[in-house]
Amino acid sequence: xxxxxxxxxxxxxxxxxxxxxxxxxxxxxxxxxxxxxxxxxxxxxxxxxxxxxxxxxxxxxxxxxxxxxxxxxxxxxxxxxxxxxxxxxxxxxxxxxxxxxxxxxxxxxxxxxxxxxxxxxxxxxxxxxxxxxxxxxxxxxxxxxxxxxxxxxxxxxxxxxxxxxxxxxxxxxxxxxxxxxxxxxxxxxxxxxxxxxxxxxx
Numbered sequence: 001x002x003x004x005x006x007x008x009x010x011x012x013x014x015x016x017x018x019x020x021x022x023x024x025x026x027x028x029x030x031x032x033x034x035x036x037x038x039x040x041x042x043x044x045x046x047x048x049x050x051x052x053x054x055x056x057x058x059x060x061x062x063x064x065x066x067x068x069x070x071x072x073x074x075x076x077x078x079x080x081x082x083x084x085x086x087x088x089x090x091x092x093x094x095x096x097x098x099x100x101x102x103x104x105x106x107x108x109x110x111x112x113x114x115x116x117x118x119x120x121x122x123x124x125x126x127x128x129x130x131x132x133x134x135x136x137x138x139x140x141x142x143x144x145x146x147x148x149x150x151x152x153x154x155x156x157x158x159x160x161x162x163x164x165x166x167x168x169x170x171x172x173x174x175x176x177x178x179x180x181x182x183x184x185x186x187x188x189x190x191x192x193x194x195x196x197x198x199x200x201x202x
Contacts, residue, residue: 001109001110003152004147004151005103005106007154009038009039009040009099010158012099013033016094032092032095035096038099039095039097042064042099045061046064058135062121065104065115065117066114067101070101077094106147108125109144109147110139111132112132134199134201140195141192141201143192145188146189149184160174
């Protein structure tokens with residue numbers, strides 16, 4: 001997954017809004033969104049670092065894709081919740097745990113990931129041979145890539161429904177987003193044989 005990792009963070013931030021205290025400041029609300037979105041992409045921070053400073057696009061920190069750090073955060077959230085105190089901290093910790101776990105779940109679907117590291121480096125998931133062999137290039141030229149626009153479309157439709165647009169404008173926006181996604185998917189599938197021949201993976 002690439003930018004679609006942000007989608008669960010978006011929904012988590014929206015959902016957490018129903019539990020926000022009226023006394024929370026603008027900066028605290030900004031913090032909710034920052035943690036909700038940031039935690040969904042933080043596991044790939046090593047990839048960004050390597051791409052910028054080392055000249056290759058891959059993971060080197062397997063622990064960021066392990067279940068255990070995020071389960072630990074989940075335990076921390078549960079303890080805070082049982083204490084009945086520090087509601088804001090409780091919310092941030094819960095969002096961070098959810099963000100990390102959602103990242104792992106999408107990675108398992110898209111290309112597999114070592115969720116039991118450091119006890120096992122076995123990659124959990126069932127990606128196609130093309131994705132396994134080609135990494136990012138294999139992923140971008142595989143039908144599984146269509147999960148990205150699908151997830152982004154779901155987030156866009158939810159946002160349109162929540163923004164209070166006039167009914168006619170809302171319908172036009174929904175039609176535009178859905179038709180745009182369908183058009184992209186059709187063009188992508190039609191072009192897929194060409195893309196796969198051009199970007200051969202071994």
